[in-house]
Amino acid sequence: MSSIGTLWTLMRRELWESPGAFKWAPVILIGLTLFFTIFGLILGSRFDNEMAFTLDAIRQFAASPADQRRMFMTGALFASSALFFQILILVIIFYLSSCLYDERKDRSILFWKSLPVSDRMTVASKLLTACLLAPAVYLAAVIVTQLALLLIATGYGLLAGVNPLTTFWLPASLPRLWSVMAIGIVIQAMWLLPIYAWLVFCSSWAPRVPILVAIAIPAGAALLQHTWSLLSSFSLPEFNIGMIILKRLGSGILPTNVNFNINSSGGNTDFTDIRFGDELFMSFSNSFDYLTRPEMWIGVAIALALLAAAVWFRRRATDS
C-alpha cells in the first residue's frame, strides 16, 4: 500500500517537473482546436447568408439514417483527438529520453537518492508516467475538447430547430468512444513499450543529449546492416532492425486507430473488404487483437530487459 503511495507521489513529481509537456501542451491543444473550430464557423457564416445552408445541412443530417449519424459523429470526434495523441507520442519520446538524464545533469540525483526510494521504484514511476498518467491527462483534454465541440453543435442544432440530444449527443456514443480511446492508449503504450524502455535505458547512462544517442544507435546499426548486406550480397537485409523499429512506431493503435493492415498479407494491403462504418475505429477488438500478436509479447520482454538495465545504471549513477 505504501509503495503505491510512493509511486503516486513520484508520478506527481513528474507532472510538477514538466508542466509544459503535461499541463500546458494539452491546454494549448484544447485552445487551438476550439479556436480553429470557432474561426471556421465564423468564416463560414460570412459566406452563408443568415446561415441558411448550415441550418439546412443540420436539418438534413438530423433526418439521415441512424448508422450514418453515428459514423459521422464518432468519426468527427475521433478525428478531433488525433492531434492530441500525436503530440502525446512526441511529448513522451522527449520526456523519457531525458527522464534519468536531467537529474544527473543538474545533480538533483543526490537529493533524490537521499530519500528512501529504491531505484526500481524511480524507474517505474517514470515509465508509468509515460504509459498511464500522461495518456490520462491527454485523454482528459480530448474529452474536454469533445464536450466543447458537442456544446457548439448543440447551439447550432437548437438554431436549426432539431433535437440536439438525438442528433448529436446520442450518435456520439460518448461512453463507448471514450472507453475505446482509453483502452487504445493503454494497449498502445504496451505496444510501444520496447521503444519507451530503450529511451529510458539510454537516458540512464548517456553522457549527453540522450535523445540523439537513442536515435543514433539504432540508426547507425541499421545503416551498418544495410551497407554490409549490400556489399556482401547486393540485397537489402531481410531481418532489418531499422524497419522493425519504424514499423512498430508506425503501426501503433492510436491516433487514427483505423486498422487498414487488417487484411494485409505479403505487403499487399487489400482494401476491398473494408466496410466503411464506425466499427472501423469504434471497436474494442482492434485494440485487443494486438494482445494476441507474438510481437507484442516479444516487445514486452525486450522492454523488461532494457528496464532492468536502466535500473542497474540508476543504482550506480551519481552526479559525476
Added chain:
Amino acid sequence: MSLTIHARNLKRYYGNNRAVDGIDLEVPSGRIVGLIGPNGAGKTTALKAILGLTGFDGELEVLGQRPDKERDRLMQDVCFIADVAVLPRWARVWQVIELTERLHPRFSRERCMHYLKNTKVKQNSKVKALSKGMVVQLHLALVMAIDAKLLVLDEPTLGLDILFRKRFYSNLLNEYFDEERTILITTHQVEEVEHILTDLLFIKDGKLVLNATMDAVHERYCEVMVKPERVEEARAMKPIHERVLFGRHIFLFDGGDPALMKDIGELHRPSVADLFVALMGDEYDNHQQEEAA
C-alpha cells in the same frame, strides 16, 4: 554501544587511481566526526561508499546494513547533504517539502517549518530563484526535520558567508545533535568545526593518517612556542613540524614530556588546522613544488 559505521579494509579504485585505499573505521553513535583531507584525498569517495552511492571492496556496514545493496532502506535512517545546491531547481519550496514528507516516513513538517520560520525562504518560490544560502537553509531544514540516526554533510557550507556558517553549526549542535545521532562532516573550513567535533579523521591518498577522538588528539599533540635561545634544543626533540610566526618559532610535538616542554617555551593546544598542516601540509607543499618544477 552500537556501531553507526563499521568499515574494514574499505577500498574503491577507479582504474589506477586508488581513491579509497584500505580504510578501517568504527564510529559509535553519539559522535560528531570530522573527515578532513586535502582535495582529491578520497573524502567524497569514502562518503559516497557510506551513503550507498558507489560500489566498494572490503567490508562496510552502516547501521548494520550494506549501503550499496540497501540504499533505499538505509536512507530511512541516514540523511545527507552532498555538497550545496542539489535540490531540484525546477521545484517550488512547498513541492520539495511535500515530496519529502510523502517519501520519507521520518520527516516532520512541523519541525521543517520551525527551522524555516526565521529564514527568508518563501513557500512559493522556485528553488532556482533562491540564493545559495537560502537553498542551504532549505536543505538543512529538510534534513534536520528528519529523525535520522546518521547525518552526513559533505562541504555543507561551501560558498556561504561567515554569519550563516556560524548559525549553521550552532543550529546543528543545539537543536539537532543528541546521544542517539551521529554526524559525519567533511569540510575545508576546519577552524569552524573543530569546536564541535568529538572525533577527528585525517585522510590522505585514500588512507587514514589520523583516527582519534579529540580528547586523545589533545593529549597526544602539543604545540610549544619556544624561546629564541632554545630553538636548537627544541629541534633536537624531534618535533613533527616547525613554523615561524612573528619571529617566534612554534614547534608541534607528537607526545613528549610536558614538563620538559614547559621549560623550553609556552605550551598550547594545537588547532586542528595546524595539526593538519603538520601531518600532511609539508608533503603537499613538496608535491606542489615538484609539479611546479
